Structure formats: structure tokens, C-alpha cells
Amino acid sequence: MRATFFKLSALACLAAGPAALLFEPPKDADKGDRPVDAVVVKVNAADHAVTVRVEGPEGKEIEKTFTLEDAARLLDDSGKAVRMEELKPGEEITVLVRAGKLAELRRRARAEGKAAFDVDRFFEDYDANKDGFLQREELPERFRKNFDDLDANKDGKISKEELAKGWFHLAARRRPADLMRVLVEMSDCDECCAEDLQAAYDFLHKMDRNNDGKIDAEELKAAREQLVVDRVDALIKELDADKDGKISKAEARGALKRHFDNLDLNKDGFIDRDELLKAARERAEAPADKAPDKKDEDKAAPKTEKEPPKKKPGEGPCP
Numbered sequence: 313m314r315a316t317f318f319k320l321s322a323l324a325c326l327a328a329g330p331a332a333l334l335f336e337p338p339k340d341a342d343k344g345d346r347p348v349d350a351v352v353v354k355v356n357a358a359d360h361a362v363t364v365r366v367e368g369p370e371g372k373e374i375e376k377t378f379t380l381e382d383a384a385r386l387l388d389d390s391g392k393a394v395r396m397e398e399l400k401p402g403e404e405i406t407v408l409v410r411a412g413k414l415a416e417l418r419r420r421a422r423a424e425g426k427a428a429f430d431v432d433r434f435f436e437d438y439d440a441n442k443d444g445f446l447q448r449e450e451l452p453e454r455f456r457k458n459f460d461d462l463d464a465n466k467d468g469k470i471s472k473e474e475l476a477k478g479w480f481h482l483a484a485r486r487r488p489a490d491l492m493r494v495l496v497e498m499s500d501c502d503e504c505c506a507e508d509l510q511a512a513y514d515f516l517h518k519m520d521r522n523n524d525g526k527i528d529a530e531e532l533k534a535a536r537e538q539l540v541v542d543r544v545d546a547l548i549k550e551l552d553a554d555k556d557g558k559i560s561k562a563e564a565r566g567a568l569k570r571h572f573d574n575l576d577l578n579k580d581g582f583i584d585r586d587e588l589l590k591a592a593r594e595r596a597e598a599p600a601d602k603a604p605d606k607k608d609e610d611k612a613a614p615k616t617e618k619e620p621p622k623k624k625p626g627e628g629p630c631p
Contacts, residue, residue, distance in 0.1 A: 429479035445469040558582040
């Protein structure tokens with residue numbers, strides 16, 4: 313249960329790893345948001361996967377399976393994060409593709425006759441001059457930044473048809489910082505989750521080096537660098553059997569052994585701390601949208617292959 317909790321909580325983050333593609337858009341297609349209506353076919357909670365049925369080319373129905381660890385978010389029709397176990401076969405959902413990649417799975421309103429977004433009610437509330445269109449100044453201030461996205465034909469006003477097609481631009485989009493709220497809201501293991509929230513608090517507090525209650529860009533950069541240094545030092549400590557401060561080919565394991573010659577920049581037969589730091593920093597500074605293949609990742613990301621220590625039976629209440 314706890315593993316499921318954390319994997320689903322991570323959906324609040326723009327996380328990590330390339331998202332699965334719903335479809336391959338044409339090369340000349342607009343790279344904006346692409347909502348697609350779908351129906352849930354199968355839910356595999358154990359593998360955190362959901363299979364949906366969508367209308368494919370030439371009107372033929374096709375099925376696509378997504379792993380929720382790759383999706384950005386799993387939400388209900390109000391924008392609230394939901395658990396994967398709550399999805400049921402036959403439910404209607406909206407799949408949101410952003411820049412060609414899966415960004416969101418959103419449950420559509422389940423009440424019979426209720427639309428996912430009430431266009432008529434929105435116009436009733438905000439069409440001040442009752443001309444059948446929404447002007448920028450008629451929208452609440454929080455929505456005005458989305459006006460150009462909604463105004464598909466760029467005529468300076470929003471019709472009901474445009475709102476019906478683009479309402480998802482008005483949906484609140486979670487920020488990575490919202491993960492903490494999701495952790496609190498979805499907690500089903502208060503004692504254990506409190507420990508994890510405390511660990512997050514301690515980590516963030518440590519980043520605030522000048523103790524001003526804020527984390528600035530320089531402190532973030534310094535913390536990132538410290539993580540790299542700590543990771544490299546831990547790797548050397550683990551593998552450096554003769555304690556000479558460097559790793560020989562005989563001492564190397566895993567990815568270091570496979571790519572030893574590439575990492576040994578000065579070709580002295582050893583991988584020293586500076587060479588490891590260079591490789592680790594190159595990986596940390598790689599563009600976020602460039603997903604390295606397994607070979608490159610092994611080469612650029614020296615890491616230990618030890619599993620974290622497991623708690624002994626009876627050692628605390630947390631699973």
C-alpha cells in the first residue's frame with residue numbers, strides 16, 4: 313500500500329522520465345495540448361498501468377496502455393489527484409497529450425447527463441454583456457492568461473464552441489511543490505508518512521544555508537552539486553578496497569567496470585575522484601528532455617548497485 317501511495321503521489325510532480333506516447337502526431341502538427349476522449353478498458357494496479365480505448369485512424373478503435381509512473385498526473389473531473397485503484401473499466405476519461413507526450417489522465421464527470429465542463433454555466437456566469445462571446449476582460453483575472461489558448465481562431469473573443477474544445481486550459485495545473493499537499497491529503501499511513509515529510513522538511517531546511525527561510529537559486533545549485541559530490545564519495549568509499557582514494561579495474565563493479573576505459577580519462581589505469589565527478593556532473597547537467605539510452609546512462613551515471621538496507625522485522629511500525 314505504501315509503495316502505491318508514493319507512486320501515485322509522484323503524479324503531482326512533473327516527474328521523471330519520458331512519458332508514453334498516446335499517438336505520434338504529424339510532423340507539421342501543432343505541439344500544444346491535445347485532449348483525447350477515451351474509455352478505460354483495464355486497470356492493473358499492481359503494475360500501475362491502465363489500458364484505454366480511443367478512436368484511431370479512419371475511425372477504428374484502438375487500445376493503448378500507459379504506465380502511471382510515466383504519466384504526469386491522474387486526476388478526477390475537478391482536478392483533484394485520485395488513486396489508480398479508483399479507476400474502473402468502462403469509465404470515460406480524457407487523455408491530455410502535451411508537446412507530443414502524455415501529460416495527464418483525467419476522469420470525466422460520471423453523473424448521467426453531466427458534461428466534463430459546463431460551458432453554458434460558464435457563459436451564464438461570465439458573459440457580462442450577453443453577446444454570446446467571452447472577451448478577455450470578462451474572464452476572471454486568474455483565467456486571462458489562458459485567453460489566447462482558448463481563442464482558437466484569434467478573433468479576440470471566445471465562442472462556446474472554442475470553450476467546449478479548450479476548457480482544459482482553465483484547469484488548475486499542479487506544480488512540483490504540490491507534491492507535499494498530495495502527500496498530506498492521500499496519506500493512509502500517518503506515522504510512516506509523517507517520517508517521510510519530516511525527512512523532506514529536514515532536507516529543505518538544510519538547503520537554506522543562510523537561514524532566511526527561503527531557498528534561492530544559488531542554494532539550489534549548491535545543493536545539487538553537494539548531492540553529486542556525496543554520491544561520488546559514497547561510491548569511492550564502497551569500491552576502494554585498498555583505500556588509495558581511487559578505483560582500479562579490479563575494484564570496479566557494474567557500470568564502472570563496463571565503461572572503465574571511457575571514465576579513465578588520463579589512462580593511468582585508475583578512475584579517480586575528479587574523473588568520477590566529471591562524469592556525474594555531465595549527467596546532472598544533461599538537458600531534461602534528452603533521455604539517454606541505457607548505454608549512455610550507464611557510462612555517465614556511476615552509481616552503486618547495492619540495495620538500501622531493509623528494516624528488520626519488528627523494527628518500527630512502517631512497512
